[in-house]
Amino acid sequence: MITQKRKFLYQPQPTTSVICWSWTVIVLLVGVIIWLEITQFQNITLAFFIAFAGLTWIQIYFRKLLVWSDTIEIRQVLNPFGKQLSLQSISRVQAHRNSIAFNAGGRRYKFLLPANSVIELQELLGQFGKQEDDHAS
Structure with missing residues:
Protein backbone atom coordinates (compact mmCIF):
# COMPACT_ATOMS: atom_id res chain seq x y z
CA MET A 1 0.00 0.00 0.00
CA TYR A 61 4.93 19.47 -17.46
CA PHE A 62 1.86 17.56 -18.70
CA ARG A 63 3.54 14.15 -19.00
CA LYS A 64 3.24 12.65 -15.53
CA LEU A 65 3.00 9.28 -13.87
CA LEU A 66 1.04 9.52 -10.62
CA VAL A 67 1.20 6.56 -8.24
CA TRP A 68 -0.94 6.28 -5.12
CA SER A 69 -2.63 3.57 -3.02
CA ASP A 70 -3.33 0.87 -5.65
CA THR A 71 -3.55 3.03 -8.79
CA ILE A 72 -1.16 4.41 -11.37
CA GLU A 73 -2.36 7.30 -13.52
CA ILE A 74 -0.67 8.09 -16.82
CA ARG A 75 -1.20 11.69 -17.89
CA GLN A 76 -0.33 12.73 -21.41
CA VAL A 77 -0.15 16.01 -23.32
CA LEU A 78 -3.36 15.37 -25.28
CA ASN A 79 -5.07 13.57 -22.37
CA PRO A 80 -4.28 15.65 -19.25
CA PHE A 81 -6.85 13.78 -17.12
CA GLY A 82 -4.97 10.56 -17.71
CA LYS A 83 -5.55 6.87 -17.90
CA GLN A 84 -5.87 4.99 -14.63
CA LEU A 85 -4.51 1.48 -14.18
CA SER A 86 -4.71 -0.81 -11.19
CA LEU A 87 -1.31 -1.72 -9.79
CA GLN A 88 -2.51 -5.34 -9.50
CA SER A 89 -2.92 -5.47 -13.30
CA ILE A 90 0.75 -4.61 -13.86
CA SER A 91 3.08 -7.44 -14.84
CA ARG A 92 6.49 -7.94 -16.44
CA VAL A 93 8.14 -4.83 -15.03
CA GLN A 94 11.44 -4.26 -16.83
CA ALA A 95 13.79 -1.51 -15.70
CA HIS A 96 16.79 -0.22 -17.60
CA ARG A 97 19.05 2.65 -16.62
CA ASN A 98 16.76 5.43 -17.93
CA SER A 99 13.57 3.61 -18.86
CA ILE A 100 10.92 1.40 -17.38
CA ALA A 101 8.44 -0.85 -19.19
CA PHE A 102 5.51 -2.92 -17.99
CA ASN A 103 2.40 -4.71 -19.20
CA ALA A 104 -1.04 -3.66 -18.01
CA GLY A 105 -4.46 -4.41 -19.41
CA GLY A 106 -3.05 -6.30 -22.38
CA ARG A 107 -0.89 -3.35 -23.45
CA ARG A 108 2.84 -2.66 -23.20
CA TYR A 109 3.91 0.68 -21.71
CA LYS A 110 7.43 2.11 -21.93
CA PHE A 111 8.59 5.41 -20.42
CA LEU A 112 11.85 7.35 -20.32
CA LEU A 113 12.62 8.70 -16.83
CA PRO A 114 15.61 9.94 -14.85
CA ALA A 115 17.64 7.11 -13.29
CA ASN A 116 16.58 7.86 -9.71
CA SER A 117 12.90 7.92 -10.74
CA VAL A 118 13.31 4.54 -12.47
CA ILE A 119 14.67 3.02 -9.25
CA GLU A 120 11.85 4.45 -7.12
CA LEU A 121 9.11 3.54 -9.60
CA GLN A 122 10.53 0.03 -9.99
CA GLU A 123 10.30 -0.44 -6.23
CA LEU A 124 6.71 0.83 -6.15
CA LEU A 125 5.62 -1.34 -9.09
CA GLY A 126 7.66 -4.29 -7.90
CA GLN A 127 5.48 -4.58 -4.80
CA PHE A 128 2.56 -5.53 -7.04
CA GLY A 129 3.79 -6.94 -10.35
CA LYS A 130 6.11 -9.72 -11.43
CA GLN A 131 9.50 -8.16 -12.17
CA GLU A 132 12.17 -8.84 -14.76
CA ASP A 133 15.32 -6.85 -14.00
CA ASP A 134 17.40 -5.87 -17.00
CA HIS A 135 20.34 -3.69 -16.12
CA ALA A 136 21.62 -3.43 -19.68
CA SER A 137 21.34 -0.08 -21.36
Whole structure:
Protein backbone atom coordinates (compact mmCIF):
# COMPACT_ATOMS: atom_id res chain seq x y z
CA MET A 1 0.00 0.00 0.00
CA ILE A 2 1.41 3.35 -1.06
CA THR A 3 0.48 5.99 1.49
CA GLN A 4 1.30 9.17 -0.39
CA LYS A 5 0.83 10.26 -4.00
CA ARG A 6 4.10 10.09 -5.95
CA LYS A 7 4.64 12.10 -9.14
CA PHE A 8 7.13 11.23 -11.88
CA LEU A 9 7.79 13.30 -15.01
CA TYR A 10 8.42 11.12 -18.06
CA GLN A 11 8.91 11.12 -21.79
CA PRO A 12 7.15 8.57 -24.01
CA GLN A 13 8.83 5.75 -25.93
CA PRO A 14 11.99 6.82 -27.77
CA THR A 15 10.40 6.88 -31.24
CA THR A 16 7.37 8.89 -30.11
CA SER A 17 9.59 11.22 -28.12
CA VAL A 18 11.85 11.94 -31.11
CA ILE A 19 8.84 12.70 -33.32
CA CYS A 20 7.20 15.05 -30.77
CA TRP A 21 10.40 16.93 -30.00
CA SER A 22 11.23 17.22 -33.72
CA TRP A 23 7.95 19.04 -34.33
CA THR A 24 8.67 21.29 -31.37
CA VAL A 25 12.13 22.19 -32.69
CA ILE A 26 10.57 23.02 -36.07
CA VAL A 27 8.71 25.90 -34.38
CA LEU A 28 12.05 27.25 -33.14
CA LEU A 29 13.66 26.85 -36.56
CA VAL A 30 10.81 28.68 -38.30
CA GLY A 31 11.33 31.57 -35.89
CA VAL A 32 15.06 31.64 -36.63
CA ILE A 33 14.44 31.48 -40.40
CA ILE A 34 11.99 34.39 -40.26
CA TRP A 35 14.44 36.35 -38.12
CA LEU A 36 17.26 35.77 -40.61
CA GLU A 37 15.09 36.57 -43.64
CA ILE A 38 13.90 39.89 -42.24
CA THR A 39 17.40 40.60 -40.78
CA GLN A 40 15.84 42.36 -37.80
CA PHE A 41 14.20 40.93 -34.74
CA GLN A 42 10.43 41.36 -35.26
CA ASN A 43 7.31 40.59 -33.23
CA ILE A 44 6.59 37.51 -35.36
CA THR A 45 10.00 36.09 -34.41
CA LEU A 46 9.29 36.77 -30.75
CA ALA A 47 5.91 35.00 -31.14
CA PHE A 48 7.63 31.89 -32.54
CA PHE A 49 10.18 31.87 -29.71
CA ILE A 50 7.41 32.22 -27.11
CA ALA A 51 5.45 29.43 -28.85
CA PHE A 52 8.56 27.23 -28.72
CA ALA A 53 9.04 27.93 -25.00
CA GLY A 54 5.34 27.24 -24.36
CA LEU A 55 5.34 23.97 -26.30
CA THR A 56 8.49 22.85 -24.49
CA TRP A 57 6.92 23.60 -21.09
CA ILE A 58 3.70 21.80 -22.04
CA GLN A 59 5.57 18.68 -23.23
CA ILE A 60 7.58 18.50 -20.02
CA TYR A 61 4.93 19.47 -17.46
CA PHE A 62 1.86 17.56 -18.70
CA ARG A 63 3.54 14.15 -19.00
CA LYS A 64 3.24 12.65 -15.53
CA LEU A 65 3.00 9.28 -13.87
CA LEU A 66 1.04 9.52 -10.62
CA VAL A 67 1.20 6.56 -8.24
CA TRP A 68 -0.94 6.28 -5.12
CA SER A 69 -2.63 3.57 -3.02
CA ASP A 70 -3.33 0.87 -5.65
CA THR A 71 -3.55 3.03 -8.79
CA ILE A 72 -1.16 4.41 -11.37
CA GLU A 73 -2.36 7.30 -13.52
CA ILE A 74 -0.67 8.09 -16.82
CA ARG A 75 -1.20 11.69 -17.89
CA GLN A 76 -0.33 12.73 -21.41
CA VAL A 77 -0.15 16.01 -23.32
CA LEU A 78 -3.36 15.37 -25.28
CA ASN A 79 -5.07 13.57 -22.37
CA PRO A 80 -4.28 15.65 -19.25
CA PHE A 81 -6.85 13.78 -17.12
CA GLY A 82 -4.97 10.56 -17.71
CA LYS A 83 -5.55 6.87 -17.90
CA GLN A 84 -5.87 4.99 -14.63
CA LEU A 85 -4.51 1.48 -14.18
CA SER A 86 -4.71 -0.81 -11.19
CA LEU A 87 -1.31 -1.72 -9.79
CA GLN A 88 -2.51 -5.34 -9.50
CA SER A 89 -2.92 -5.47 -13.30
CA ILE A 90 0.75 -4.61 -13.86
CA SER A 91 3.08 -7.44 -14.84
CA ARG A 92 6.49 -7.94 -16.44
CA VAL A 93 8.14 -4.83 -15.03
CA GLN A 94 11.44 -4.26 -16.83
CA ALA A 95 13.79 -1.51 -15.70
CA HIS A 96 16.79 -0.22 -17.60
CA ARG A 97 19.05 2.65 -16.62
CA ASN A 98 16.76 5.43 -17.93
CA SER A 99 13.57 3.61 -18.86
CA ILE A 100 10.92 1.40 -17.38
CA ALA A 101 8.44 -0.85 -19.19
CA PHE A 102 5.51 -2.92 -17.99
CA ASN A 103 2.40 -4.71 -19.20
CA ALA A 104 -1.04 -3.66 -18.01
CA GLY A 105 -4.46 -4.41 -19.41
CA GLY A 106 -3.05 -6.30 -22.38
CA ARG A 107 -0.89 -3.35 -23.45
CA ARG A 108 2.84 -2.66 -23.20
CA TYR A 109 3.91 0.68 -21.71
CA LYS A 110 7.43 2.11 -21.93
CA PHE A 111 8.59 5.41 -20.42
CA LEU A 112 11.85 7.35 -20.32
CA LEU A 113 12.62 8.70 -16.83
CA PRO A 114 15.61 9.94 -14.85
CA ALA A 115 17.64 7.11 -13.29
CA ASN A 116 16.58 7.86 -9.71
CA SER A 117 12.90 7.92 -10.74
CA VAL A 118 13.31 4.54 -12.47
CA ILE A 119 14.67 3.02 -9.25
CA GLU A 120 11.85 4.45 -7.12
CA LEU A 121 9.11 3.54 -9.60
CA GLN A 122 10.53 0.03 -9.99
CA GLU A 123 10.30 -0.44 -6.23
CA LEU A 124 6.71 0.83 -6.15
CA LEU A 125 5.62 -1.34 -9.09
CA GLY A 126 7.66 -4.29 -7.90
CA GLN A 127 5.48 -4.58 -4.80
CA PHE A 128 2.56 -5.53 -7.04
CA GLY A 129 3.79 -6.94 -10.35
CA LYS A 130 6.11 -9.72 -11.43
CA GLN A 131 9.50 -8.16 -12.17
CA GLU A 132 12.17 -8.84 -14.76
CA ASP A 133 15.32 -6.85 -14.00
CA ASP A 134 17.40 -5.87 -17.00
CA HIS A 135 20.34 -3.69 -16.12
CA ALA A 136 21.62 -3.43 -19.68
CA SER A 137 21.34 -0.08 -21.36
